[in-house]
Structures are given as structure tokens and as C-alpha cells.
Amino acid sequence: MIGQIVATATADLIERVRSGEVVDAVAAFTRSIPTIVIATLMNLPKERVPEFIAWTDQMGGIMEGRDDPSPRARELVATGLEATGEMNRFVGTIVEDRKKHPGDDLVSRIVHTEVPVTLAETISANTQLVFAGNETTSKLMGLSLVALAAHPEQRDELRRDRSLIPQAIEEIHRWTSVKTWSIRFLKADAEIGGEVLPKGTTLMAMQGAANRDPERWENPGVLDIHRAAKAHLGFGTGPHTCMGLNLARLEVATVLNRLLDEIPEWEVNNVDYGRNSMIRGPVEIPVSLS
Numbered sequence: 001m002i003g004q005i006v007a008t009a010t011a012d013l014i015e016r017v018r019s020g021e022v023v024d025a026v027a028a029f030t031r032s033i034p035t036i037v038i039a040t041l042m043n044l045p046k047e048r049v050p051e052f053i054a055w056t057d058q059m060g061g062i063m064e065g066r067d068d069p070s071p072r073a074r075e076l077v078a079t080g081l082e083a084t085g086e087m088n089r090f091v092g093t094i095v096e097d098r099k100k101h102p103g104d105d106l107v108s109r110i111v112h113t114e115v116p117v118t119l120a121e122t123i124s125a126n127t128q129l130v131f132a133g134n135e136t137t138s139k140l141m142g143l144s145l146v147a148l149a150a151h152p153e154q155r156d157e158l159r160r161d162r163s164l165i166p167q168a169i170e171e172i173h174r175w176t177s178v179k180t181w182s183i184r185f186l187k188a189d190a191e192i193g194g195e196v197l198p199k200g201t202t203l204m205a206m207q208g209a210a211n212r213d214p215e216r217w218e219n220p221g222v223l224d225i226h227r228a229a230k231a232h233l234g235f236g237t238g239p240h241t242c243m244g245l246n247l248a249r250l251e252v253a254t255v256l257n258r259l260l261d262e263i264p265e266w267e268v269n270n271v272d273y274g275r276n277s278m279i280r281g282p283v284e285i286p287v288s289l290s
Contacts, residue, residue, distance in 0.1 A: 002037055006254045009033050014262045017289055025145055025268075025285040026138070029255075034137035037251060038130055043105035044094065051090075056134045058083035064276040067183065084127070091126045095119070129244075137248040139178045139281020140169075140234075141255055146282060147172045147223060148256075149268045154225050159260045165253050168225040173211075173234035175223045180208035180280045207233040208280070265290050 006029075013028035035053050039046065062080035065073030094107055102108040110117075110125055117125070148155040148168075158164050186201045197203075211232050212220035235242040242248070259266060267290050274283035 001040060002251055002254050005033060005036050005040070006251075006258050009036070010255070010258055010262075013287065014259075017263055017266070017287055020289075022269075022286045022288045025287045026142060026283060028287075030141040030145070030282075030285070031138045033141070033255065034134045034248075034251060035130075037247070038133050041105065042094075042107045042126065042129065043103055044107075044130075048090070052087075052130055053134070055083040055087045056131045059087065059131050060135045060276065060279060063278050087127050087130065088123055091123050091130070092119075095122050095126065132242075133244045133247060135279055135281075136178050136242075137244075137251055139279065140173060140248060141252050142282040142285050143176045143178065144169065144172050144252055144256060145259070145266070145285055145287070146268050146271055147176055149266055151223055152265070154223065155260075155264070157225065158256065159264045162257060162260070164225055165256055166249065167227075167229065169249055169252050169256075170229070170232065170234075171223060171225050171227050174217070174227075174232035175211070175221075176280075177208040177211050177232075177234050178279060178281055179234070179236070181206050181278055207236075263287075263289060 009029040009032055013023045013025060016023050031053060032049070035049055035056065036046075038044075039049050039052060044052070059080050061076035062084070065076035065080070095111055098105075098108045098111045102112055106129060107126055110122055148158070154168070158168055182205045184203045184205050186197055186199055186203065188199050190197055190201075192203075210216075211234065214220050216230070217227075231237070235245040235248075267288050268285050269288070270286055271282050272284035273280065
């Protein structure tokens with residue numbers, strides 16, 4: 001199913017790039033593929049996918065603007081909260097439908113689970129599925145295109161040996177993290193780095209910095225798809241590990257295989273990373289052929 005979605009979504013870009021055009025990969029496919037995959041798994045109406053994309057982008061603005069007092073940030077948060085309400089209302093209608101007409105989809109399985117959950121919890125779980133697997137997967141996909149264009153010799157290795165793709169995705173995610181930082185609040189007094197911090201202190205945990213910690217990684221600023229496997233924080237850790245990490249890996253691998261088959265010498269120039277430093281990734285990737 002993912003292979004079919006990727007083939008359809010990338011077809012136009014591949015044709016146009018081959019003809020000599022410069023095409024934005026984000027608009028062409030990286031932004032839409034994760035949403036279409038989730039919508040298909042949940043059996044949501046395909047004609048509503050553009051709305052899902054808009055809602056999830058706006059919901060992501062809550063994280064971007066949450067700790068910024070500027071007027072622009074306050075507007076991002078307000079718009080994001082409104083989008084969350086729209087998403088919850090729509091998901092609520094889908095949940096009610098699956099109660100009466102269950103099928104073999106994720107929504108039906110959540111609705112008819114043996115675990116006792118409230119209606120609000122069911123809606124929240126499904127809204128999280130639509131939201132969580134979209135922007136982050138899209139940005140990891142985009143970061144992979146950019147990283148490999150900047151390291152053509154390693155891309156050539158992947159073209160010749162596709163078995164290297166899974167470890168390449170992990171290395172790219174370590175080298176250029178999607179989730180670069182998180183806010184945490186101390187639940188008790190604690191000593192961190194020799195400093196005593198009181199309960200309630202706000203901390204900024206820098207996953208992106210941890211993924212380039214020279215005490216853990218040799219030459220951490222170097223992208224090396226042959227680097228020995230070692231856990232990184234790209235997908236979180238412990239109870240905060242990303243629930244959809246294997247789905248994200250599969251989607252990115254499928255896209256890379258497709259591009260390595262069709263336009264293996266892609267180039268990117270003037271990549272725009274936007275203004276979201278928390279969930280970092282390209283918002284525009286001009287793709288061309290050399």
C-alpha cells in the first residue's frame with residue numbers, strides 16, 4: 001500500500017525533474033505521503049486529506065509558538081488550537097460511524113478495543129494518530145533527501161546496495177534530528193550538571209545536541225551511513241519513544257528506493273527550513289537533476 005502511494009505521489013515530480021524543471025519536493029510529495037498513509041490506515045475519506053494536512057500543519061504551530069510571547073507566536077497557537085478543535089470534531093464523527101459500522105481499520109480497532117476508554121480518549125487517540133505521524137515523518141523524509149544530495153558518494157552506495165538504507169535512515173536522523181528540543185518540568189528538586197534546580201523548574205532538553213555528543217559519537221558532525229549501530233534520540237526514548245517509528249522508517253525507505261530507481265542523481269538548492277526550531281525540517285526543497 002505504501003509503495004503504491006509513494007509511486008503515485010512522486011510520479012509528477014519525477015517526470016518534471018527529468019524534463020529539466022526545478023520542483024519543490026515538499027509540495028510535490030513529502031508533505032502529503034505521510035498523511036495519505038495514515039488516512040488510508042484509518043480508512044478516512046481521501047477527499048478530506050488536504051484538510052488533514054492543513055489541520056496538522058496548524059496544530060504543529062502550537063509547539064512552535066508555545067514559548068514565544070510575540071504576536072506572531074500567539075496567532076500560531078490560536079490557529080493551532082482552532083485546528084485541533086476542527087480535527088477533534090471530524091474524528092468524532094468518524095468514531096461514531098465506526099461504532100455502528102466497524103471495519104478492518106485503525107479507528108475501528110480503537111473504538112472496539114476491550115480496554116475501557118471514554119469517548120474523549122478515543123477521539124484524542126485517533127486525533128493523535130492523524131497528527132503525530134505527519135509533520136515529523138514528512139520532515140525526516142525531506143531531511144533524508146537533502147542529506148543524501150549533500151553526500152552523493154554515500155547516495156551512490158545506497159543505489160548499489162539497498163540493504164544499507166535502514167542504517168542510513170538512522171544515521172541521517174541522528175545527524176540532522178527532526179525533534180531538536182523538548183520542554184520538561186521538574187517534578188522534584190534535582191541536581192543536574194552540578195546545579196541544584198528546584199521543583200517546577202522549566203528545562204529545555206536538547207535531543208539534537210545529544211545526537212551529536214562527542215562523548216557518545218566519534219566525529220559526530222560527520223554523516224556516515226556505515227557508522228556502527230547505536231541508539232539515538234531521533235525517535236525519543238523510554239515511555240516517550242515514538243509509537244509510529246517503524247511506519248516512519250518504512251515510508252522514508254520506500255521514498256528513497258523510488259528516487260534511487262528513478263532520479264538517483266537528484267540535487268537540491270536553497271532549501272528553506274522555515275522558523276520552527278523544535279520540529280526542524282525543510283518546508284521547501286527545490287529538486288533538480290545535475
